[in-house]
Amino acid sequence: MSSPKDNGQVERKKPVYLELNFHIVCAVSLIAVIGVSSVTPAFPKLVKELNINPKDLGLLITIFTFPALILGPIIGIFADRWGRKRIIVPALFLFGLAGTACAFARDFNLLLWLRLLQGIGAAPLLSLSITLIGDLYTGDRRTQAMGYSASVNSIGTATYPIIGGTLATMGWYYPFMLPILAIPLGLLVLFRLKNPEPQGERNLKEYLRNAVKVLKNRQLFGLFIASAANFVFLYGAYVTYLPQLINDIFKAPPTVIGLLLSSVSISITIAASQLSKLARKFRTTNLISASYIFYGLAMLIIPFVPNLWLLLIPSIIFGIGLGIGFPSIQTLLADLAPKEYLATIISVNGTFFGLGQTLGPLLMGYVFGFGGITSVYYAAAGFAVLMFFVFRYCTCM
16 A cells, blocks of 8 residues: 555656645635635626725625734744644635625625634735645756646636626625535635644744744745735726726626636736746846736726727737746746745745735725726826836845
């Protein structure tokens, strides 16, 4: 009878995309993004049926992402000391239960409270799925796994808005039922994921002291800021307010909104799947810098689009930026992080995910209230230029 170690060696001989471990890790990250991308096509309908102000839409995103902002470092410490599964499995169960309960809320305040609970469950999922890739792979296989993972996530980003938009035609609350999928996934992680777990608990004071030393690194800080900026663009300008622009200017139904939102994933998938090839030709920091050029160009084009389907052009440009930028950041973080502090560093980065996810809708909501829907995209374009120079400064050693 073969041992788990033997099975792991056989598994590592397979291409990354054929490994069961990789499939499970991707499933966890797909659940992490379902909480936003599947429900945003329902937002215009939700505004009418719950009688809320469109400028408050960002709260549904912000309160969901806020726990990641607060819990990130704590999650990393626990995951490095106790193990990844002990955090991921209960998080998936909480995500599934609270997320499904949102579908039965008919009061906006209750919906916000349930989204907060769901966000607590979501907080560890993306950062620890990235941590697992760092645990399981090294070198070129790690770059491949990060790229493939981003491609799979983009498929989720493509599929969820279409599913959510279709379900929203029957009622705004139907897309909120999708998180129930997290519950069987939690069982799969518990019984089938074969990953290296930390052995024993280290002295907490010594661990924290050393972790702080590791985190005092300008290049790491630049990557954290880059992560936050990515989610300001994605959750603020694109996910939250592009549906409102499509509804206000082009009067499109939820199914069309979902279809247009999903178009970004085509270019994410293509760009991310080529990441390992691009990484052999260009420095990772240059790929991340280039992503801000793509973001800025896409944001600048959106206000000038005269036809609904021409929005595909900035969506594809934006997707290229995400496809090369996001996985490049994760790969470089995993390369820079000492093994014993991997979950902590990735989870601190998750805090910056949460910062971008939380501030993005709020900042763009403020801009929307001040100057209307097109001002959101002028502001986002200016922010892209700023981030290009900030990132270059932080990572120029």
